[in-house]
Amino acid sequence: MRARIPGSKSITNRALLLAAAAVGTSRLRLPLVSADTIAFRTALTSLGVRIRTWEDDEVWEVTGAGRGPAGKACVRCEDAGTAARFLPPFAAVGHGRFVFDGSAQLKARPLGPLADTLSALGATVTTGTAGGGLPMTVESAGLDGGAVTVESSLSSQFLSGLLMAAPLMRRPLALTVDSLVSRPYIAMTLALMRRFGADVTERSADVIEVRPGGYVALDLTVEPDASTASYVFAAAAVTGATVTVPGLGHGSLQGDLRFVDVLRQLGARVDVTDSATRVTGEGPLRGGFRVDMGEISDTFMTLAAIAPLADAPITIRGIAHARLKESDRIAAVAQNLRALGVDTDEGHDWITVHPGAPTGARIACRRDHRIGMAFSVLGLRVPGVTLDDPSCVGKTFPGFHEELRRLFPSTSRPASPQRQGSR
Numbered sequence: 001m002r003a004r005i006p007g008s009k010s011i012t013n014r015a016l017l018l019a020a021a022a023v024g025t026s027r028l029r030l031p032l033v034s035a036d037t038i039a040f041r042t043a044l045t046s047l048g049v050r051i052r053t054w055e056d057d058e059v060w061e062v063t064g065a066g067r068g069p070a071g072k073a074c075v076r077c078e079d080a081g082t083a084a085r086f087l088p089p090f091a092a093v094g095h096g097r098f099v100f101d102g103s104a105q106l107k108a109r110p111l112g113p114l115a116d117t118l119s120a121l122g123a124t125v126t127t128g129t130a131g132g133g134l135p136m137t138v139e140s141a142g143l144d145g146g147a148v149t150v151e152s153s154l155s156s157q158f159l160s161g162l163l164m165a166a167p168l169m170r171r172p173l174a175l176t177v178d179s180l181v182s183r184p185y186i187a188m189t190l191a192l193m194r195r196f197g198a199d200v201t202e203r204s205a206d207v208i209e210v211r212p213g214g215y216v217a218l219d220l221t222v223e224p225d226a227s228t229a230s231y232v233f234a235a236a237a238v239t240g241a242t243v244t245v246p247g248l249g250h251g252s253l254q255g256d257l258r259f260v261d262v263l264r265q266l267g268a269r270v271d272v273t274d275s276a277t278r279v280t281g282e283g284p285l286r287g288g289f290r291v292d293m294g295e296i297s298d299t300f301m302t303l304a305a306i307a308p309l310a311d312a313p314i315t316i317r318g319i320a321h322a323r324l325k326e327s328d329r330i331a332a333v334a335q336n337l338r339a340l341g342v343d344t345d346e347g348h349d350w351i352t353v354h355p356g357a358p359t360g361a362r363i364a365c366r367r368d369h370r371i372g373m374a375f376s377v378l379g380l381r382v383p384g385v386t387l388d389d390p391s392c393v394g395k396t397f398p399g400f401h402e403e404l405r406r407l408f409p410s411t412s413r414p415a416s417p418q419r420q421g422s423r
């Protein structure tokens with residue numbers, strides 16, 4: 001079966017930002033159209049960037065002026081971490097006063113290290129709470145660059161935001177990276193910056209230098225989202241089906257494609273070519289291993305939710321930063337597995353899931369799309385798994401439930417609405 005996986009959120013939102021910073025008109029083909037990318041697009045529009053959509057949203061045309069925004073603006077980031085972390089540095093290379101705000105969920109997420117670094121570079125920054133957080137106000141008259149250290153243990157997005165703004169600074173910027181999580185996202189940022197013409201040098205694993213010179217407009221086709229693909233790959237592994245995702249293969253910019261290596265460890269058959277990835281479920285899942293998912297933490301819930309079906313415990317470690325996302329994801333996974341009758345143990349940066357015979361339960365999604373999608377995969381094997389907020393999937397994959405039902409019509413027990421969630 002060929003899955004229809006929408007475009008990568010991370011590539012779409014980076015490409016939007018880079019196109020807004022470039023000189024000329026860029027075209028993004030097959031962008032993700034979801035709450036997170038629409039929030040990002042709207043936020044850029046409120047910063048004065050011209051964006052047009054074509055062909056039922058299959059092409060987004062972005063016209064950049066080769067500089068940061070000017071004037072005054074209030075910018076809503078909604079639930080999008082990428083908007084809250086990528087847009088303030090872009091504002092800081094502009095001229096004016098910009099206020100960023102977002103949902104209650106986003107307000108609870110850290111921003112302190114980004115505020116500190118922008119201040120160190122010369123912007124005037126205020127944040128909502130002592131520990132950082134929205135609303136954030138950035139006042140600036142452009143940035144000179146220089147040399148700064150970026151504390152990156154809570155999120156890699158601070159560093160990505162600073163890197164993408166750097167070509168618009170007046171002089172070179174040398175960033176020293178401290179305690180980086182989610183490293184593959186930095187590789188993605190650098191790769192896309194280079195495609196848009198930036199001059200970037202990795203001096204060592206932890207020092208990156210960017211020279212001024214801006215960006216040039218680009219025509220870019222967005223790959224399917226690898227984090228989203230993890231749900232259909234896991235679904236293949238637990239149902240014995242074969243699922244192929246065209247357009248995701250060797251050369252992908254997304255670290256989360258490495259989730260298929262975890263499925264291989266569970267006993268699934270995985271074939272990756274230049275143009276597609278295919279997963280086939282081959283009998284019972286084999287547990288009894290520990291895996292560090294710190295670099296691909298958006299997919300740890302996909303593994304944790306199906307782990308009770310394995311024949312031995314599975315420990316996932318390196319995921320402390322997953323407590324700082326749309327929900328405290330370690331706590332959310334543990335709570336829901338226990339509600340299903342599955343034993344779990346957890347620590348600050350790890351969780352162990354024991355084999356079990358899960359019973360049906362109503363999953364508490366905590367407005368976290370990935371909790372909803374991960375447990376829907378378990379619902380293909382366990383009758384009576386429902387979601388308290390099916391619409392939470394709209395952050396990255398509004399058509400998720402329909403696609404899962406299309407792919408698995410006989411096994412799928414729809415994650416039926418008990419209550420329509422409010423977003």
Ligand SMILES: O=C(O)C1=C[C@@H](OP(=O)(O)O)[C@@H](O)[C@H](O)C1
Pocket residue numbers: 009010011082154155156157160181182185297298321
């Ligand atoms: O840069 C990005 O596009 C992202 C980085 C990751 O966040 P952290 O760096 O906060 O782990 C990831 O969880 C998020 O979904 C997208």
Ligand SMILES: C=C(OP(=O)(O)O)C(=O)O
Pocket residue numbers: 079080081082298325326370396
């Ligand atoms: C953590 C996520 O999103 P963001 O940080 O971009 O809000 C995610 O999509 O799992």
